[in-house]
Amino acid sequence: MTVVARTERLILRHIIAADAAPLYAVFCDADVMRFSKGVKTEEWVDNWVREIPATHYPEWGFGLWTVEEKAARSAIGYCGLFRTELCAAGEAEIGYRLATPFWGKGYAREIAAAACDAGFAQFGLSRILGLVDPQNRGSVRVLEALGMRYEGEIMKDWYDHPDHLYTLARGETP
Ligand SMILES: CC(C)(COP(=O)(O)OP(=O)(O)OC[C@H]1O[C@@H](n2cnc3c(N)ncnc32)[C@H](O)[C@@H]1OP(=O)(O)O)[C@@H](O)C(=O)NCCC(=O)NCCS
Known part of the structure; x- marks a missing residue:
């Protein structure tokens, strides 16, 4: 399993097919998907955990990754970087979603950093975008x-309403 980063409490690693079941608690939960276009089906998640590793990592090296809690060794959500039409060369957008039992513990801050x-x-990115x-x-x-x-x-x-664009350039991290 390819690990991208370790923090005090969390691991960021490549998505694998076995992440589908724990990620139902993310994509199939109305609270998590409140600011998105509705919940996804379990079948959609099954496809997603196969599609991301097959496209993001070979194409860009990076991509969306599984967030794992170190203590339980379980997948609690995803966080990562992906390229969109807003990204110039050397840029990527950040995205993250965690299952609700893991909200309010500072996990999103920890893993997004x-x-x-x-x-x-x-x-080697030069700038990271956040759209919210x-x-x-x-x-x-976050x-x-x-x-x-x-x-x-x-x-x-x-x-139906505008998002807000945030950016962070290399060397600007606090
Ligand atoms: C957004 C999300 C990732 C935050 O995860 P989290 O682990 O609870 O966030 P943290 O505990 O790291 O908190 C970070 C900060 O946000 C604040 N915060 C978290 N949830 C909040 C809420 N609902 N309302 C107001 N502030 C909130 C925290 O107090 C903390 O503030 P601080 O930096 O001043 O201390 C999580 O709520 C989630 O998965 N939401 C659904 C998916 C989503 O909206 N993804 C982003 C799409 S752009």
């Missing part, structure tokens, strides 16, 4: 804790 460090140090619904206060706080700077609003074709 490790993902950014890996993006800059291991994968401004009503998603928890996620906004981006701010990373030292990200608010850049402005982004309105995609299919949005």
Whole structure:
């Protein structure tokens, strides 16, 4: 199993097919998916855990990764870096979702910081973007804790309201 980073309490590692069942608690939970376009089916998650390792890692080296709690050795969510149409060369967007029993412990801050460090140090990124619904206060706080700077609003074709764009350049980490 390829480990990307270790923090005090968490491990960030490549996604494997066996992560599907624990990740149902992420993608199939209405609270976790509140700021997304609804919950996913278990079948969708089964496909996702196969598709990400087959596309992200070979193409970019990095990608979305499984977050594992060290104490329990169990997958509790995902966090990672991925390229979108907003990303110039050397840039990636950060994304994260954790199952609700693991909220409020500082885990998102801890693992998102490790993902950014890996993006800059291991994968040579020059800038990391964070795109967030401004009503998603928890996620906004995570981006701010990373030292990200608010850049402005982004309105995609299919949005009904703008997201907020945050950025962090290499060397700016707190
Ligand atoms: C957003 C999410 C990852 C935060 O995870 P978490 O582990 O609970 O976050 P942390 O404990 O690291 O908290 C980070 C900060 O956010 C604050 N915070 C967390 N949830 C919050 C909420 N619902 N409302 C307000 N502040 C919140 C914490 O108090 C902390 O603030 P601080 O830095 O001032 O101490 C988690 O709630 C989640 O998975 N949400 C659903 C998926 C999602 O929205 N992903 C982001 C899409 S852009």
